[in-house]
Amino acid sequence: AQTVTQSQPEMSVQEAETVTLSCTYDTSESNYYLFWYKQPPSRQMILVIRQEAYKQQNATENRFSVNFQKAAKSFSLKISDSQLGDTAMYFCAFMKPYTGNQFYFGTGTSLTVIP
Amino acid sequence: GAGVSQSPSNKVTEKGKDVELRCDPISGHTALYWYRQSLGQGLEFLIYFQGNSAPDKSGLPSDRFSAERTGGSVSTLTIQRTQQEDSAVYLCASSLFGDNQPQHFGDGTRLSIL
Numbered sequence: 374a375q376t377v378t379q380s381q382p383e384m385s386v387q388e389a390e391t392v393t394l395s396c397t398y399d400t401s402e403s404n405y406y407l408f409w410y411k412q413p414p415s416r417q418m419i420l421v422i423r424q425e426a427y428k429q430q431n432a433t434e435n436r437f438s439v440n441f442q443k444a445a446k447s448f449s450l451k452i453s454d455s456q457l458g459d460t461a462m463y464f465c466a467f468m469k470p471y472t473g474n475q476f477y478f479g480t481g482t483s484l485t486v487i488p
Numbered sequence: 489g490a491g492v493s494q495s496p497s498n499k500v501t502e503k504g505k506d507v508e509l510r511c512d513p514i515s516g517h518t519a520l521y522w523y524r525q526s527l528g529q530g531l532e533f534l535i536y537f538q539g540n541s542a543p544d545k546s547g548l549p550s551d552r553f554s555a556e557r558t559g560g561s562v563s564t565l566t567i568q569r570t571q572q573e574d575s576a577v578y579l580c581a582s583s584l585f586g587d588n589q590p591q592h593f594g595d596g597t598r599l600s601i602l
Binding site for chain 2: 468475
């Protein structure tokens with residue numbers, strides 16, 4: 374079975390600073406997909422960034438980037454120039470292909486951006 | 489275009505009553521998922537529909553929970569004889585089928601059992 378672990382239940386960062394959220398996972402698969410989702414107080418889950426395991430290059434989306442370490446099974450999210458609107462729960466998710474797209478989610482990290 | 493729509497957004501009911509939660513996925517999305525999110529917790533997978541295939545019900549916590557998807561589109565999650573521990577936000581997501589297809593989530597239904 375796949376498990377996803379987010380070891381930081383809560384984090385805070387000063388506005389404009391950089392913060393890194395950690396995520397590790399356990400799998401015996403060689404090919405898979407990883408995602409970070411954001412859930413603001415409005416409740417809707419929003420896709421932040423995704424990474425294919427077969428790609429060595431770390432994904433980047435504007436202020437969001439990942440540090441994907443396949444051997445270590447680590448997938449951390451870096452948020453640069455933090456903004457107040459980044460305050461949210463962040464969930465790391467793992468997807469094994471050819472399984473019906475079932476996602477496995479971590480328990481989340483609550484991020485607060487302090488003005 | 490329209491996103492995933494869930495209704496009602498909030499539901500308060502008495503213990504022992506049955507409830508129905510509705511999800512209207514994005515048009516063209518063949519995959520549909522239900523998750524439960526308890527206060528301060530992550531997402532707990534409940535059930536997955538893909539096209540006309542038999543649903544994956546492996547996440548349903550008890551036989552009081554059931555779901556159906558009519559015509560490959562709208563889905564209804566039914567909880568019978570509700571218990572207080574059923575109180576949670578129920579999230580629905582849909583996606584295209586295929587590798588690397590992200591799930592698109594609705595705003596959820598907040599269910600409160602008195």
